[in-house]
């Protein structure tokens with residue numbers, strides 16, 4: 001069994017490139033050039049330099065003494081929250097802005113939900129001095145105003161998506177429309193392991209720096225290069241894909257993916273895509289998708305904007321089908337409480353997305369000597385208002 005993409009862009013039955021004809025040349029160019037560009041030593045030199053001096057990599061692998069003692073097992077956090085701009089998303093935007101440069105594109109478009117991917121994209125566009133347009137649902141523009149201000153300050157233009165539910169999937173539709181209208185000089189930086197082939201594979205490769213570092217850090221700290229358990233939250237799946245990448249073929253590593261249950265998996269207000277979804281096509285890719293009997297997309301709900309997506313990267317649909325990964329869903333309420341727990345126990349205020357992952361400490365049994373690595377995908381600054389209102393701080 002393989003968990004790498006095949007030459008047609010599929011993970012098992014999921015993936016592919018279901019795109020309008022107008023986008024065919026763009027996707028074709030990307031497909032034909034991405035492996036060669038990413039594999040070149042010129043690209044790798046620039047990528048590694050920026051990851052080190054701009055992003056601040058390698059990120060620490062941090063052992064939590066207090067949580068380990070309390071839950072009777074060995075708990076580590078891979079600290080992507082310490083990346084520049086506060087989350088793992090910058091690993092991917094650095095990779096894609098360089099790719100755009102090598103392909104001769106000087107106009108960047110992106111979609112964003114909570115604004116984290118928008119800020120990461122606007123930052124690397126400023127870094128490279130290229131034009132940046134970020135599509136964002138008008139509802140999200142209102143509720144994520146600090147990130148809108150950040151993007152503007154970084155020189156990006158924020159354009160409102162006013163169709164549908166006026167959130168992430170609508171912003172993605174607008175970005176795709178823009179790309180169709182501006183095929184020549186524009187590169188579309190997708191923010192997760194979603195979209196048509198080769199995006200899921202390309203974004204996974206850029207994020208795989210996380211598991212690459214982890215193998216060395218575990219070897220140094222524990223004398224072996226792999227953990228017993230890996231745990232990550234899954235929205236589209238990019239932080240999870242990065243954490244798992246070098247361990248997917250190692251059966252000794254047990255993998256947990258944690259989705260957002262929202263108000264409860266069967267409450268009608270949930271984003272537990274792999275539990276509720278059926279195969280369908282969203283944003284150019286065949287994957288598990290929350291939809292009603294007519295195939296209309298079901299609006300997702302999660303308290304964390306980063307997990308509030310009705311689909312999931314095709315790799316994760318495959319991990320679910322093959323049972324390579326175990327899927328769990330953690331509610332809004334439990335995620336908030338786990339966020340508080342990590343804050344009080346370790347002095348780390350996590351993004352609410354990240355907080356979901358900790359739910360396995362309650363739902364699963366671990367042994368004293370087990371090594372568990374959590375992906376700490378982002379910091380909680382962006383969520384402070386939500387924490388304040390929820391806990392009446």
Ligand SMILES: *Cc1c(COP(=O)(O)O)cnc(C)c1O
Nearest residue numbers: 192235236237238239306353378
């Ligand atoms: C965007 C985001 C996520 C969800 O996206 P993935 O592609 O599933 O990683 C998770 N955590 C944080 C902090 C994010 O900003």
